[in-house]
Amino acid sequence: MSYRNILELLKLPENSHCADCGKPDPDWASCNMGVFVCLQCSGVHRISSIGKVKSTQLDNMEHDLIEFMRSHGNQRSKDEYEACVPPFYYIPTEKDVMVLKEQWIRAKYERREFTRDTNSLYAVEYKEGYLWKKGRDNGQFLKRLFVFSESEGLLKYYTKDKHFGPKGKIPIQSLNAMFQGDKIKHPHGLEITCVVDGRTRSIYVYHENGAEIVTWYNVLRSARFNYLKKTFPGTAEAELIPKITRSYTKSGYMAKTGPTQKEAFKKRWFNLDSEERKLLYYKKPLDPFEQGGLFIGSNKCGYQVSEGLNKNSKWDTGIVIKTPEREFVFTCENTKEQKEWLEALREIIFRPMTTQDVTEEARFRKSTKK
Ligand SMILES: [Zn+2]
Structure with a gap:
């Protein structure tokens, strides 16, 4: 009887996705909050002060608990705990790193940050604090x-006392930030980039405290949001939000040859920035600057991507990118990787270029012709 009731509650559209990360078909119940969540988010509920969780599949649900879940549920919880989420605050999805999900859950229920107007927590004019930063050359x-x-x-950022002046300056104008736990090998690892003379400068940081690194991330997002609002007045908020920060669509190793296609293949780390239409390559994943890059225009402007031709067995997992200037050949580590790269590149190539893209393409051509 009780099993049937809880399943009925789970069939409601509002409970069809995890209350915290949006993953479909949640099968855990957070007993104090009255929300249905996925396994991973239930782990955060359990270890935090939010409290008890039960499996909707395995645990026995008493009548009172089912009634409690019925009278709460994901929509009511959202109305209450997400009432005042600032527009720039990053709401994680199931694909995001754990630290973002954990801090979102703690901010929502434990600290109740969004039941009232909390813009002031992140939309600050000034913030200072230490972060662990990877040395540029080691x-x-x-x-x-x-x-x-x-x-x-x-x-x-400063290496010594503030009186000695900053060691590095990152303009909010071109700043981007993304969590890169695997690459940085720290679960709170954050990559911050900016554009310096047409090249992408990357710095890699983390903080031991998850709340602190997520606060930095949202402070930077708030600053970017303000910058975008000032730069593109009259543009709808919904259009600006995806431009606040962005993650690489795909990263990983491929091997590349030179312009004659006879040069030896060299293993390089690649980052694909779909929003900026750039494929950048690095000698090592944590290099401060890319070694080179390609602008990925659209098929209407002479760009093409295809699987490697069988000129050479090495090219079986190859990718050929044609730009108006030349042809680039890359080989992937396996066919799964090749498929993913092709998909990610095609998504860009079949997307029309904006006027901003056209300007950027011209600038990119000029800078790589040096
Ligand atoms: Zn979840």
Whole structure:
């Protein structure tokens, strides 16, 4: 009887997705919050002060609990706990790193940040604090003071006392930030990039405390959102939000040959930035700058992508990208990788170019012709 009732509750459209990350078909119940969540999010509910969870498939649900779940549910919880989420705050999906999901859940239910207007927590004009930053030329992470200043439009970091001046300046204008736990080999690893003389500068940081790194991330997102609103006045918020920060669509190793296609294949790390239409390659994943890159235009403007031709058995897992200037050949580590790269590249090539893309293409051509 009780099993049937809980299944009926799960059939309601509002309970068809995890209350926290949106994953379909949640099968855990958070007993104090009255929400249905996925296995991974249920783990956060269990270890935090939010409390008890039960499996809707395996655990016995008493009548009172079913009634409680019925009178709450995912929609009511959303109306209450997500009432005032600032528009720039990053709401994680099931694909995101754990630290983003954990902090979202803790911010929602434990700290109740979004039951009232909490813009002031993240939409700050100034923030300083230390982060562990990877040294530019070695693998060591060193403690650095980071300072964000809205009035200067900069994120700066210092190696010594502030009086000695900043070691690095990252303009909010071209700043991007994305969690990169695997690459940085720390679950709170964050990659922050900006554009310096047409090249992408990457810095790699983390903080031991998950709440602190997610706060930095959302402070930077708030700054980017303000910058975008000022730069593109009159543009709908919904259009600006995807431009606040972006993650690489795909990253991984491929091997590349040179312009004559007779050069030896060299293994390189690639990042595909779909929003910016750029495929960048690096000698090593954590390099501060890319070694080179390609602008990926659209099929209407002379760009093509295809599987490698069988000129050479090595090209079986190959990818050929034709740009108006030349042909690039890359080989993937296996056919699964090849398929994923092709899909990701095709998504860009079949997407029409905006006027901004056309300007960027011209600038990119000029800078790579040096
Ligand atoms: Zn979830």
